[in-house]
Amino acid sequence: PNVKLVTSDNEEFVVDFRIAKMSVTVSRLMEAMNMSETDDASLLSNSIPLPNVTKAVMARVIEWCEKHKNDEPKEEKENDKRGRTTHVVSDWDKEFLKNDEFGRLCQLMGAANYLEIKGLFNDISQTIANMIHGKKSDEIAEMFNIHCDLTEAEKKEIRKKTAWCED
Amino acid sequence: SFYRRDVGLINNELGLRKECCRLFFSRNLVGAIKSLMSSSLTTLLSFQCPISILPDELLAMIFENLSTRERAPLGLVSKRFRSVDLGIGKREFGCVVLGFWQNQEKMIRALFSSLEEGNPKDGYHFITSPHEYHTDVYPHMLKLLQNSTTDLLFVRVEGIHDSGEASVISSLFKSIRFKNLEVSFKGSDDMSKFGLSFFTSIKNCQNRFDEIHLFWDCECRQNIHTLRQAFLQLPKT
CATH class of the missing domain: 1.20.58 (Methane Monooxygenase Hydroxylase; Chain G, domain 1)
Incomplete structure (x- = not known):
C-alpha cells in the first residue's frame, strides 16, 4: 500500500507504507486520520500534509528512507567509556550526505527533526560534529561563515578558563 | 521547531x-x-x-x-556557540578539584598543591574565596559542572560557616557524577551546617562510589547526630 505526502510547495510524493511509517510524525498523523495498512480506501482518499518540508528536501529524505526501510531498529551503543552515546555513520550514509552543501544539510537536519526520523537525524548531527572535530575556533568560524562577536578581553578570559583542556 | x-x-x-x-x-x-x-x-x-x-x-x-x-x-x-555549549554541561573530567577558602594566601598555596596532585590536562581546578559566591563565578561553575562526570572529585573547604554560602557551594555538586570522593573540612569554626548541606547534595546526586575519603578537622558543635546520619546515608562504596 502507498501513502500520499504533500510538501509545503504542494508537491505530492507517493511512498510505500513502510517508508511513511519511518517518520514518527507521519505515523502519528496517519493514526489521527484513521489510515491503516489494511484499509486501502483510507490511504487513497487521504494525503498527509507536511507544511514544513519542501519538495527538494523531501526527495532527499525519501531517498534516505528507501535505503534504510529494511533496517532492523538499532539501539544506540554506549561506546564511550563514560557512557556518552556515540553514533557511527555508515559508508553509504557518508556518501549520501557528502554531496549536500552545508545549507542543505541544515535543512535536511531540520526536516529529520520535524519528521522525527531518528536515524537520519543522528547521521546528519554526527556528520556536522565530524566537520567540527579537531578544528580550532577560527577554523570553525570560517567553515560555518560565522562572524565572531566576542571581544578580545572576553576571548582572553575564556582561554584562561579552558586552558586545562587545550594542547 | x-x-x-x-x-x-x-x-x-x-x-x-x-x-x-x-x-x-x-x-x-x-x-x-x-x-x-x-x-x-x-x-x-x-x-x-x-x-x-x-x-x-x-x-x-x-x-x-x-x-x-x-x-x-x-x-x-561566537557568543551563541558559547552559550549553547555552556548550557549542555555533560563534560568529562579526569579530576575536579574545588577549594573554598577564606585566606587568600592559603588559597593560592592550595591551588598549586592541587595542580601538582591532579593532572591539569584532565582536571578542572577551581579555587575560590567566600566573597566570590555572589558574583557570576558560581552560575558559570554550575553550568560547567551540570550533568558532568569525573573520576575524582576533590573538595577542600576551610573556614566557611555562612549557611547561605554553604547552600550555594553545595548546589554545585547536585548534578555532577563521580566515582571517588575526597572531602576535607578544616577550620576553627563550627562547620556542621556546611557539612550537612554538602552531604545532602552528594546523597541526592545518585553516584556510585568507589571510594570516599573524609577528613574532618574542625568544630562540630551542633547537628552532630543529623550530620552523622547524613554521612551514613551516602551510598555504600
Whole structure:
C-alpha cells in the first residue's frame, strides 16, 4: 500500500507504507486520520500534509528512507567509556550526505527533526560534529561563515578558563 | 521547531516583499526600497550563515556528539556557540578539584598543591574565596559542572560557616557524577551546617562510589547526630 505526502510547495510524493511509517510524525498523523495498512480506501482518499518540508528536501529524505526501510531498529551503543552515546555513520550514509552543501544539510537536519526520523537525524548531527572535530575556533568560524562577536578581553578570559583542556 | 522558525523566516520574507509591492504601487518609492533591502538582508543572512537557521536545541544536539576536549574551541567561535555549549554541561573530567577558602594566601598555596596532585590536562581546578559566591563565578561553575562526570572529585573547604554560602557551594555538586570522593573540612569554626548541606547534595546526586575519603578537622558543635546520619546515608562504596 502507498501513502500520499504533500510538501509545503504542494508537491505530492507517493511512498510505500513502510517508508511513511519511518517518520514518527507521519505515523502519528496517519493514526489521527484513521489510515491503516489494511484499509486501502483510507490511504487513497487521504494525503498527509507536511507544511514544513519542501519538495527538494523531501526527495532527499525519501531517498534516505528507501535505503534504510529494511533496517532492523538499532539501539544506540554506549561506546564511550563514560557512557556518552556515540553514533557511527555508515559508508553509504557518508556518501549520501557528502554531496549536500552545508545549507542543505541544515535543512535536511531540520526536516529529520520535524519528521522525527531518528536515524537520519543522528547521521546528519554526527556528520556536522565530524566537520567540527579537531578544528580550532577560527577554523570553525570560517567553515560555518560565522562572524565572531566576542571581544578580545572576553576571548582572553575564556582561554584562561579552558586552558586545562587545550594542547 | 526548526521549520517553525524557517517558515517564519519565509513568511517574513514574503510579507516584506508584499509590503514592497504595495508601497511601490502606492508610489512610496523610498518605503519600497527600504522594504526590499530588509527582505534581501534576511535571505542573505540565512544563505551566508546556514547554521544560524538551526535553533539552539539542534545546535546543542550536534555539540553533544563531541568530547569535552573537542568542545573547548566552541566557546571562542561566537557568543551563541558559547552559550549553547555552556548550557549542555555533560563534560568529562579526569579530576575536579574545588577549594573554598577564606585566606587568600592559603588559597593560592592550595591551588598549586592541587595542580601538582591532579593532572591539569584532565582536571578542572577551581579555587575560590567566600566573597566570590555572589558574583557570576558560581552560575558559570554550575553550568560547567551540570550533568558532568569525573573520576575524582576533590573538595577542600576551610573556614566557611555562612549557611547561605554553604547552600550555594553545595548546589554545585547536585548534578555532577563521580566515582571517588575526597572531602576535607578544616577550620576553627563550627562547620556542621556546611557539612550537612554538602552531604545532602552528594546523597541526592545518585553516584556510585568507589571510594570516599573524609577528613574532618574542625568544630562540630551542633547537628552532630543529623550530620552523622547524613554521612551514613551516602551510598555504600
